[in-house]
Amino acid sequence: MSTMTPESFSKRSFVYRQLAGAEFAEVAGGALATDFKNGRAQAEKSGLLDLSVLPRTGFRGSRAAEHLKAAGLPVPAKPNQAEQSANGELVLRLSMKEFWVLGSLADNGAAIDALNQRPLPDSDCYALYCQDSHNWITLTGAALPETMAKVCGVDLREASFARGAIAQTSAARINVIVVNHEVKGIPCFSILSDSASAEYLWESLLDAMAEFGGEVIGSNALA
Amino acid sequence: MSNRLDAPMGLLIDRESQVSFSFEGKEFKGFAGDSIASALAGNGRWVMSRSFKYHRPRGPLTMAGQDANTLIQLDKEPNVLADRELAADGLKVFGQNYNGSLDNDRDALLGHFSRFMPVGFYYRSFFKAPFMKNKDTWKFWEPTIRKMAGLGVLDLDFKPEYYDKAYLFHDVVVVGSGPAGLSAALKAADAGASVLLVEEQPVLGGSLTYNRFDAEGKKADSLKTELLAKVEAQDNIEVLVGAACNGWFADNYLPVIQGKRMYKVRAKECIVASGSFEQHVVFRNNDLPGVMMSSAATRLMKHYAVKPGNRAVVLTGNDDGYLTALELNQQGVEVAAVVDMREAPQDKSLATAVLACGIEVMSGYTVYEAIPTKGNKHVRAVDVRQIVGRGAVAKHGETIDCDLVCMSAGYMPVYQLLCQAGGQLRYDDNASEFALSNLPKILRIAGSVNGIHDLDAVLADGERAAVEALQALGMAGDATAPAVSCKRQVNFDWPIFSHPKGKDFVDYDEDLQAKDIVNATRLGYRDVQLVKRFSTVGMGPSQGRHSALPTARLVADATDRTVTETGVTTARPPFSPEKLAHVAGRIFDPYRRTAMHHRHKEMGAKMMPAGNWQRPAFYGQPEQRDQCMQTESSHVRNKVGVIDVSTLGGIELRGADAAEFMNRIYTFAFLKQPVGKTRYAVLTNEHGVVIDDGVACRITEDHFYVTATTSGVDRVYREMMKWNAQWRLDVDITNVTSAFAAVNLAGPDSRKVLEKLAKDVDLSPEGFPYLAYREGSVAGIPARMLRVGFVGELGYEIHVPARFGEALWDALIEAGKEFDIRPFGVETQRLLRLEKGHIIVSQDTDGMSHPGELDLGWAVSRKKPFFVGCRSVDIVMAQPQTRKLVGFKLPQGTRKPEEGHLVLNGADISGNVTSCEFSPSVGAIIGLAYVGIGQSEVGERFPIRVDGGEIVHAEVVELPFFDPDNKRQAL
Amino acid sequence: MKIMHCPLNGPRNISEFVHGGEVREMPNPATCSDREWADYVFYSDNQAGVITEWWLHAPSGYWFIAERHTVTDEILKTYDPSEIFNQRVEFSKEDAAAPKEATA
Known part of the structure; x- marks a missing residue:
């Protein structure tokens, strides 16, 4: 495994060049950075994790909620709320009729592939392209609201942005979807943004995190 | 350090820690916490800088960073406030x-010539001086004036430092x-609100830290101790000290500068307890140090x-x-006299206390002139006279x-933020x-800025403002706002005593005297705004903090109006001088990269911006542009080339309504477009102007994939969403620009390259x-393929999910090696498509281009009931056409026209080059240009004015320039 | 910076929004006069008072409608466009022959 690099696969993360020094594992036909020289302590402090290769999908239409329910996934009651399934998938409700589902590290996103195999309702439910249109990175640790306050004009402190809340907003002047969740007790903001701007946002966030001792982490830091 | 007093004086300094610095080349010592001004004054050094116009020696005026009297030059930074900047070692x-030197300024003589430099001197003398009729007099005088007028010297070798910005959110x-702000913050925080307390000075407390509020001198300290302890204990209060709130913007958006960071504060409610500026008295030599x-x-x-002083x-x-x-x-300073401009103090007990100290009180008197030591270096005496009328004094x-004159003519509310918010x-x-009114609902004022000066009333006013804010937030509970009133009179109505010999300064920054105003x-400048512009009053660094009130009074008096009618000049942000670094620091400048971006860099591409995107212009050195483009284009024409078109929208x-929607949005007919076919799609706006184009692929009956221009796709997508918010058709619209990476593989050998990689698609003609349109796999990657002819050769656009983009590029370059494949850039592509006469929307079109002008009538369906802009297209195409986009040719070696050069028709401009x-393929200069309709026939010649006049x-020729029968692309 | 309340996303900096022009009724393009059409395309009332406008929340791609006072710049309310546009709009070839009620 140690000789594996992101370029060993035809599916590549949008920021794989920023991950020098990582150890990688094969996830969903791509390379996921699992370990750097830091670990859980860094994730608790301030970490930046690239989850681009982890599967995710989305559905839009008046029958999208029905499609998710049929697949056994939870359906958040209101827009801009997220719920976690028992298996660890995050279901994001972005509007009355748009949902994204983010895969879980527990099964390396296998459940998403299964979901994508399910036949869609014959009308009014369209699969979305968020695996490719959007980049997925996760900001972790104790200083999340303070870090985001350096790039984003929305108050993301606990009192106004609780676990399970979603903000569709602008960060570092690009459109982002920010989800507040938790992995194994570590506070996380998962950020989905234009995949073509992935390297830009990566650099902007690392710069914002420096003040809080932030570093790039691997997925095992959340284990 | 002869001038230092004992503790408890010296709240800000640490006597245990000395600092040593140089001033004018001489060593000085001070304490940690000293400002440069206080450290100098502590050494008896009072002249710290010179004035802007007359070069008069100046010393501390406010000791609060609110004046320009002590602007100093540091190594790397000019115009630093000596009473704000901390003294530091080295x-x-x-x-x-x-x-020359600060103490011996050769230009100090300027003061003697002040009567020859009347108000408006620069404007009147140097723009059109009568004695230099035919010369640009300002250009002549400017270097001299700039040298004399000075201000500091920039460090041109400066190294940029890291400045940034962050939001702060509070209720x-x-x-x-000060007392009002502390009281307001505590009241609001105690009710559960999250509070941000912003203080410009390095410590909390405002006037409690330096003012005396009672004869015994106990009250301020004990109150300060009590309030600060409460703030300390209150978790709901976040404190920023040494932080200037530099503006008020809509909905309580406040830039607060602290150190190298600008906080963008967002608050639901804002309470301004900014206090007031003490005002000076206008008398002769009121600017002397001391x-x-x-x-x-x-x-x-x-x-x-x-x-x-002593x-x-x-x-x-x-x-x-x-x-x-x-x-x-x-504190051991002998007080020679209290000169009270009034007939008597309001609080008689204070006079009693002063008299009890053996201090003389002179009621109804003023200082008429301060008498300087040699060279105007310090005050040595004052001429005190009885006031006999408004601004008038006795003869003797x-x-x-x-050696010290303390002035206290009254106060001006710190109105700047409030006027920015619309306050009057x-x-x-x-x-x-002056009093403030007409403030926004979410902005309140408290304390002396609100005209409340009694300490107890100030505290109550802070609570009042807090309760009102809490009520607006729904957090007040049953608290009610206390009624607050104040009877204390703090302003003397006319503290202006003009002197026939002048130097009675109204504005210290700009050396403006009473007579100047x-x-x-x-001279006719009756409006205070015009007075400002003509005289420059209030334009200096202190922005009218001390000059606004006397100017308003003088102008009102001189123009027979009330002071309210006269008013003060507009206050604009920033409140205090702000470094450009604060504004420029950590600015976000987003860029977008395709999945193949790094491969282009590795292959030596010269990148160019296309909107937010970075795209390869061509591959090679910038100075070899033309050569690179020729090689690349000849590869596409003769072998095979590949270009990254991922940025395409x-x-x-x-x-179910996808086809109906397409039919309404684009000009062509789409209802009957066959599945598996592409169709050119032109988009007009409601004005009938062509705003975008692309290729529409019908993937299934109810599924279209349509491309748009790189720069236009966001607008096209938005317009589509907006139209369907009205039409409510059964169609889902998704912008998939970033979801697909794409290349155009073009050239006679492109099929052979693709055949190596796409085994599951029949690539035969x-x-x-x-x-x-076909779907299949290319190098094992799921792909959408379009046979297009943009560059006029056999070619395939291959679109794959973005995460596969780099692997697709690698596979094509590898497979193409045996055919000598080369990547080509955007500039080469533009040349190739120009040879084919294909337009680029927004390069070859402008805000008026309708389909008729572009020969796109064939792409407009006149049979369908509606498309966006259809009625406008009908109307404009029925009008006589005035211009047309045509192809033109010029022999090789002619001066090449550039985009934007004008096409002439006699003396008139009839169009422009787009x-x-x-073109190496054509062997001539080719181009597209708008020309007058009378110039548009093939064979016509029309003039283009190129650089240098x-x-x-150029000759109008048939399009396309290359492969007129379009055989190559259809192979 | 001004704050606007997006019906989907709540209060946001105005920089997150894109202005989409006034909500105007399109005259039937098949039957209206040139003058009526030119009025619709080129002329704006510029009235001092409450106007109804299209606004887009760019990060979520959501169009909505806002009522705004042009003198005070106060945004009085914002709501989903379905409150105004709740029926499928049709255009038909017959429009040209038989004038009917303006669409949209």
């Missing part, structure tokens, strides 16, 4: 605005931490333990002067020796004070003909 400090922001605000003297003592005269128009006298007396007076100033003739009105339309390049004559 600092090299110089004064400013002198020629309530309180600006100012003449200062009363509060500057008390700040020197209480903050820095610096004895401001023998003082306190000139006052309110009771605060008596308290200052008591403070000076207690009494000279009192002193109204002058209260009884109080002789009056003369400006006599992509929109998915799915649903019959199986995958020109303009067809694209032009040398030269005229070249």
